[in-house]
Amino acid sequence: MKYKTLLSLKSLIVLGFATAVIPLFLGVIYAAYGLRETAELGRVINSQVFEQTKTIRLVLQKSSDIERKARLFVLLSDPGLRQPYERESYEAARASFKQALSDLLKLHVDNKIALLVNELSEKENLIYQQIIGSETEQTFKLPIDEAFQGFRESSTVLSREFENHVEHTFNELRQLSEALEQGLLIKGAVLLLLSCALVTGLLAVLSGSMRQLDAAIRRLGSGELEQAIEVTGPADLHSLGERLEWLRTHLMALESSKQQLMQNLAREIEQPLQHIREGAEHLNAPDEQMPGNPETDLAQQVEASVDKLQTVSEQLLKYSMIQAAPSAQDMSLVDMRELLETELESLHTALQAKAIRVRKLLKPLKITGVAEQFRDFTRELLANAIQFSPENGEIRVMLRDSGDYMELEIEDDGPGIEPELRLHVFEPFYRSGSGDRERHGLGLAMVREYVAHHQGKVEFIDPRLDYFGARVRVRIPLDIAE
Template sequence: MKRYRFPSLFTLLLVSFVLVLLPLLLALGSALYSLEKLTGYSQAAVYRSVRSTHGSRVLLEHLVAMERSAKQYLVLSDEALFDRYRASRENFVAELRGLREMVQENDLNRLLAKLEGYEFDLYTTLLDPRLEMPIKMAAADQFPYLRQLANQIWQLSIQAVGMNLEALEKQSQQSRQQTIRHLRILLPVAVLLLVFFSFLIIRPIRQLDGAIRNLGDRDFEQPISVQGPRDLEALGRRLDWLRTRLRMLEAEKQRFMRNISHELKTPLANIHEGIELLDDQVVGELTSEQAEIVQILSDNAGKLYRMIEDLIRYSQLQRLEEIIRPQKIDMKSLVEEVIDDYRVRLRANEIRLESRLASVKLNGFADLLRSMVDNLLSNAVKYSPRGSKIKVALFQKEGMMYFEVGDEGPGIPSEERKRVFDALYQGATGRKLGIEGTGLGLTIVNECAVMHHGQVEILDPPTGTGTCFRVVIPLNGDRLG
């Protein structure tokens, strides 16, 4: 079955946002529905409670007015009083029927029906012209019983309020439990979807990051493959194309460096032999001017030879990891050996060297590390004025080796700090001071650090003058960052 691929990263982000948001929206909708349902139920319960208590109280008031008007009519035989009785009764009947339509409690409904029946019997008795006045007076004595029934209705209405409150609390608890149940189901679904889509998004980005790191470490042999949205897969294919081109360019550069270096060494050796013959006066005695010219030729031939040696060493750096395997290196002993080689030069230039070396064990290549330390010390000696001081520090911290070399020379301008590690680059300060160099020393230092998955930094010296280089290399050979 063919695996589905998202057409673009934007589509994947949009789909993931919608699917992760959907359970949250469902949970929110469920909570809103429960809240709306609870609100409607509470409104109805409150309305019924208020309506029943108020209505039962109004019934009692109407009964009092009816009793007063009816008894006055029976005593005085005034038709106006009977009309007042009937008006109060109409209000009583309307209120009673409204309560019966609204009330849901069976006990309360039975009392209302009972009150309605007794009141109707009393009304028909008072209204019947065939009955004598004493009979009607005896019937009017039923009003206290009707008030008692109305009072019972009022008491039951108050009890119904409490029952409605309890039912409301129960309904609220049920709604809360239902919302919690929905959240317990939907929130884990949202989290799982979030984790799943995060993996789909992060995985190709990590693959791209690893591919770029490999290219930065000059690992051009590992094919680049990115799995994910189509646009990121296309980007991975472009990176793989770039890897192939870089591998070809690297091979061409190495071949050119080897060829040009070896091609230059052969005629240079002949030139050097010819200069030695002249210096030995094999072809005849030389004048002082001729001897001076021969010396200039010898010095420049030696300088050119050293430049070619640096070029050969630089061209071999990228292939050295394929030839030898990393070993456990005692960096303190290695740095001390290199420092001993510079004792004579330091004494001749009246330069003091202060070292603070801790015991550091490092997985790496001894020749590369020795070349790195040698070039940093050589650079510090060349740029240190007579009578100045060089500080060397070696320590480890949090799985990293730190090696620092600081001098009190003219320093490196901030605009040149990014270029000093470029091959064959010489700063303006060195040219101004007439300091000879091949422009490959710091390049070799940087290459050695990169091959150990480390980096070189230029720090601001604490005294404000001079230059301080810091090399940071993982002790176990892992990449930085």
């Protein structure tokens, strides 16, 4: 089924239109070609038949003329009565008759007509020889009527045979036209069936993809997130399926994050509430059980607990405000190298306080996104690296484009993060229980949300060779789909 992903929906629409139009176009071309051939053949046949008919009529006319001239020549059998022009007229009629026969043979008539023409010519020659011979012998070998009867019969047979020839020729032309019409119908039916089969196949591909999309959307709407989404078919529908799969995994992560948030939040406010509860118990206790200055100590303890709860409340409010994805109006072109330089400059005091060196490898790169969110997650990651870097440590910052993605890596020389904890540190209020990184609050959780809004990914990866600190990488598509 991989071949289906090579075509986009637009390509399939064009292909479907082509499969509907091209057979019709080919049918019209074939019909036009066949009609032109038939029309050309009909024109040629009509022209030939017209010329042959005209020549046949001329031959029959010349046959009548030569018979009349010959009879007149015979009637004037007495040489003393004949005028010189009588023989000249007879000879001229014969010459014209011979020329008509020659013209008829030049028209490529069939063999049977050619034989009849030769037969007519031979009978005329016999009559001529008999008439010319009678000038000296004064007698005819045959009666004149018998001689010309055979001549007339040959002319009649020639005329009848030509009529049959003409009828046969037009019958063949009609059969050819009928065969062409039948061939057009058959080929048209075949092209129509082929076109219907191709269109049906395209519709099957599209309907299959649409059913998969419909089922995937229904599962997402009902909260069934366990089954992976896979859409086969045209490339853009396949890409849409990949976006839905990304949405499914994102929803699963959000659901898991929500559950974890509730648990971590409960643990986060447990200690301040416990302090307030203990303070209330001390206030209810007799004064002799509270040495020192109990009012001041309790006031400070309660104030610290309230401050802690206030901080958690503010962080929760800010975290809730970034859950909605940014609108298209908030998007702009962000110069990431300039943004990183600006943030590093703003953190110059914190870097100097711990004598931390910064090694930069920043390629010029611009990306479309929400500038404020890019600034916030960049500042959070840099501040996180400064916080956990040792005195006289080093932070390495790299910015580059990797194919269709922007890649940002920040690495410090701190204690690092164990591989099994790297996914959990992005959970709200996660506690690793390991030294300085025991409490992570909502900073990294907000970084993950900001990156997710831009269809990207943030993760802690293995440090480079000869290094052991934490190394975080952010990958965001350069061309964010709307």
